Amino acid sequence: MTHFSWPIDGSIVGVYLLATMVVGIMVRRYVGKVEHFLVAGREMNVYLGVASLAATEFGIVTCMYTAQNGYKYGFAGAIPGLTNVLAMFLIGYTGFGVKPLRDAGVMTIPELFEQRYGRFVRWLSGVVIVLGGLLNMGVFLRMGGQFLVVCCGLDLRYLEVTMTALLIAVAVYTVLGGMLSVLVTDFLQFVVMSAGLIAVTILVLLKVGWGNILAAVDRNYGAAGFNPFLHPDLGWQFALSNTLTSLAAVLTWQPVIARVLAARDSRTGRRIYTRTSFFFIARWMLPGLWAMGALAAAAVTPEKLAEIAQRLGEKDGTLFAMPYFLGLALPSGLMGILVAAMLAADMSTDSSYMLTWGSVIYNDILGPLRRRRPLSERAGLLWNRFIVAAIGLFLLFWGLWYRLEGDLWAYLQLTGTIYLAAMSVLLVACAYWRGANNWGAIAAIVVGAALPVIGLALDKLIQVPVRDAAGQIIMVGDVPKTIGWKSLYIGDHWLNIGTYAATAAAMIIGSWLKNMLVRPVDSDRGATREVRS
Amino acid sequence: MILADVHPVARWFWGLLLASCLIWYGTVTVYVAIRGLLDIRTMLRRLEEVRRQGPA
Numbered sequence: 120m121t122h123f124s125w126p127i128d129g130s131i132v133g134v135y136l137l138a139t140m141v142v143g144i145m146v147r148r149y150v151g152k153v154e155h156f157l158v159a160g161r162e163m164n165v166y167l168g169v170a171s172l173a174a175t176e177f178g179i180v181t182c183m184y185t186a187q188n189g190y191k192y193g194f195a196g197a198i199p200g201l202t203n204v205l206a207m208f209l210i211g212y213t214g215f216g217v218k219p220l221r222d223a224g225v226m227t228i229p230e231l232f233e234q235r236y237g238r239f240v241r242w243l244s245g246v247v248i249v250l251g252g253l254l255n256m257g258v259f260l261r262m263g264g265q266f267l268v269v270c271c272g273l274d275l276r277y278l279e280v281t282m283t284a285l286l287i288a289v290a291v292y293t294v295l296g297g298m299l300s301v302l303v304t305d306f307l308q309f310v311v312m313s314a315g316l317i318a319v320t321i322l323v324l325l326k327v328g329w330g331n332i333l334a335a336v337d338r339n340y341g342a343a344g345f346n347p348f349l350h351p352d353l354g355w356q357f358a359l360s361n362t363l364t365s366l367a368a369v370l371t372w373q374p375v376i377a378r379v380l381a382a383r384d385s386r387t388g389r390r391i392y393t394r395t396s397f398f399f400i401a402r403w404m405l406p407g408l409w410a411m412g413a414l415a416a417a418a419v420t421p422e423k424l425a426e427i428a429q430r431l432g433e434k435d436g437t438l439f440a441m442p443y444f445l446g447l448a449l450p451s452g453l454m455g456i457l458v459a460a461m462l463a464a465d466m467s468t469d470s471s472y473m474l475t476w477g478s479v480i481y482n483d484i485l486g487p488l489r490r491r492r493p494l495s496e497r498a499g500l501l502w503n504r505f506i507v508a509a510i511g512l513f514l515l516f517w518g519l520w521y522r523l524e525g526d527l528w529a530y531l532q533l534t535g536t537i538y539l540a541a542m543s544v545l546l547v548a549c550a551y552w553r554g555a556n557n558w559g560a561i562a563a564i565v566v567g568a569a570l571p572v573i574g575l576a577l578d579k580l581i582q583v584p585v586r587d588a589a590g591q592i593i594m595v596g597d598v599p600k601t602i603g604w605k606s607l608y609i610g611d612h613w614l615n616i617g618t619y620a621a622t623a624a625a626m627i628i629g630s631w632l633k634n635m636l637v638r639p640v641d642s643d644r645g646a647t648r649e650v651r652s
Numbered sequence: 653m654i655l656a657d658v659h660p661v662a663r664w665f666w667g668l669l670l671a672s673c674l675i676w677y678g679t680v681t682v683y684v685a686i687r688g689l690l691d692i693r694t695m696l697r698r699l700e701e702v703r704r705q706g707p708a
Contacts, residue, residue: 149699160702162695166687169680194666299699306688313681320674333663345662398680401673408670 123271123446128455135311135459136288139466142307143292143300153499156297157226157478158381163302165382168391170309171302171471172378173398177312178468179263179461182406184527186441189407190414191526193336193344195353199361199528200403204396206365211392214385216370216543219550221385228371228542229483235549236560238487243561244542245483247568248373251537252476253510254575257517258530259472260286263465264518265431270442271458275430282518285465290511293470294504298381301470308463315460318453319445320405326448327412335415360612363619364532367543372535373475374468406441413444438527473514477506529611533571536615540622541567548626559630567622574614578603 150156163171188196210217225231229248233241264282267273273281292300324332336344343350347357368375369392379388413419424436427443449457481503494502541564548555581604584592593600605614 146696149696149703151703155699159695160699162698164691164694166684167691167695170684170688194662302695303692306692309688310681310685313677317674317678317681329667342659342662345659345666394680397673397676400669401677404670404673405677 123454123458124451127451128271128458131452131455132459132462136462139304139307139463140288140292143304144295146299146303147292147296149299150295150297150500152496153481153503154226155299156500156503157474157482158377159298159302161381161383163378163381163383163387165387165390165394167302167306168378168382168387169395171305171467172375172391172395173402174305174309174312174464174467175301175374175378175471176399176468177402177464178259179266179465180259180468180527180531181402182461182464183262183266183438183441184531185403186406186410187435187438187527188403189410190437190440192347192350192353193340193411193414194407195340195344195347195350197400197403197407198347198353198358199365200400202358202361202365203369203399203403206362206369207392207396207399210366210369211389211394211396214389216546216550217376217379217388217392218385220376220546221379221382221388226380227479227482228373228376228546229479232545232549232560235555236545236557240545240557240560240564241483242487243564244538244545245479245486247538247541247564248479249476249484250568251534251539251571252373252472252479253513253517254537255531255534256469256472256476257514257521257534258527259465259469260514260518261521262527263461263469265433265439266442266461267458268431269427269439270446270461271454272446278431279519283515285462286469286511286515289466289469290473290508293473294507297503297507298377298474301467301474302381304470305467308467311463312460312467315456315463316401316405319449319457319460320408322449322453323409323412327415331415332408332411336411339414354612356610356612356616360532360615363616364535364539367539367619368535371539371542371546373479374471377471377475377478409445410441412448413440416444416448418447419444435526469514473507473510477503477510480506480510526611529606532615533574533611536618537568537571539567540571540618544619544622544626548630552630554630554634555626556630556633558633559626559628562625562629563622566625567618570614570618570621574605574609574611577605580604583607 152160154160185197185200188199190196209215220228220231223231223234227245227248229241229244232244260282263285264278267281268275268278292304296303340350343353347353348355350357370376378391379385382388382391419440421436424439424443426436427439428434428436431439433439445457446454481499485502544563544567545555545560548559582601583604585600585602585607587593605611
């Protein structure tokens with residue numbers, strides 16, 4: 120039984136939702152051009168950028184996967200947070216990759232690639248960015264709905280209704296106000312979300328106790344709960360895989376890069392990075408701690424979590440340890456603050472992601488069509504609004520249909536890699552390697568997208584029975600417990616590392632081949648302009 | 653309490669990291685809440701000026 124009270128907590132949530140919608144819709148009058156819609160007229164300053172970046176990169180889905188890592192691996196599961204901090208601080212401090220990107224004055228990463236690799240690479244980059252981005256974002260809505268159902272004790276029948284209502288609320292202000300609405304609502308959402316995160320963490324610490332949390336992690340995982348290198352499922356490949364993902368995401372993850380591109384100049388963009396960097400460990404540590412609180416709670420049992428997972432149609436109950444625990448532990452009032460904070464987090468993430476994937480569709484995938492028949496600013500705005508609404512519809516249907524195979528974080532990392540591996544290699548080569556060309560770029564994009572997609576397909580198409588230590592098939596009721604082929608025989612970390620290595624190799628080999636086989640005078644028409652900082 | 657079994661260095665590392673997160677996050681939230689509002693005001697004022705000047 121959760122402590123969510125509709126009169127008290129429902130009112131807190133209602134007031135917050137109303138305020139967000141009003142603010143988000145109010146700023147639509149400042150949107151007169153496509154540039155305002157996509158990058159807020161490039162008028163964003165440092166502190167608004169910090170609030171927006173932090174709010175965007177923390178959604179309910181973030182809370183769920185960081186908490187799942189905390190529950191399954193203890194403190195060792197927070198290692199991706201440390202790699203995030205280091206990557207964001209180093210890249211912000213040095214300007215590596217992001218300075219030439221912002222100085223080029225582009226609205227999306229593929230736009231920069233056209234200057235170096237040609238139009239086809241821009242279009243192809245747009246396609247893989249949208250493919251990876253939408254597959255990645257596809258589970259956000261479902262996770263948001265599941266969190267609310269488990270935490271607030273809502274009837275399961277309302278899962279779809281909850282998801283749809285969340286999406287419509289976000290879509291309304293994003294469609295109307297674009298990046299301007301996203302920035303202003305992000306600010307409000309950052310304040311509400313941060314207050315909620317801090318308040319809930321303090322309450323968990325007071326209620327469970329730091330000593331009991333340490334003891335629970337020690338009891339369940341021993342030293343491996345504190346040191347990822349000792350954990351059989353993590354190890355150095357987990358740290359390396361996350362370091363690569365962190366570096367690539369900071370360099371090229373479009374919702375993150377959108378803040379650099381919307382900044383007034385590259386210096387402002389870099390300051391946003393350095394000043395937000397520490398948030399990236401907080402977003403792993405705090406929900407992770409809540410989940411470790413669940414480890415210490417007697418009421419949160421594996422049987423109960425398995426029952427919740429079965430009810431929600433998911434395979435892994437560990438995903439629901441944190442929301443179930445919070446539903447039991449938080450008093451009325453604080454539940455309202457938590458739900459408002461989580462809705463704030465989710466809305467800011469959904470709106471930013473819808474806008475940024477939409478910007479790539481409009482700017483880079485539909486770009487060739489617009490060259491033949493240029494659009495007026497009014498028509499461009501209308502197209503952008505239509506695309507954002509279409510993405511919303513996709514999310515709704517994908518979220519209803521897709522079921523996770525393993526860890527949520529592993530899924531997000533792998534779908535992100537579909538484009539992160541290739542885009543980060545292309546960006547670094549574009550800015551710092553004279554020998555890079557369109558053959559290398561195309562090879563890198565194809566390899567970088569193909570390996571994760573094949574991995575996901577192998578998981579979905581080939582299911583293998585799970586065996587215990589004695590080699591016996593584990594049964595769930597009358598049905599054998601199964602796992603995807605890729606998850607069992609390759610593992611997500613190795614697939615991720617392999618994809619980055621193969622993508623970099625494809626870039627080098629493809630570029631060398633062209634440099635050797637094609638005379639410079641014939642090479643890449645209009646695609647040889649250097650882009651250097 | 654089983655605390656003696658937990659590696660002391662790991663306990664201190666994660667404890668300090670958590671404390672840093674809470675202190676840093678609490679401070680930054682208040683600071684960004686104030687400065688961010690000023691940023692929004694400036695941004696909207698500039699965009700209003702652009703809007704008044706009409707299409708370039």
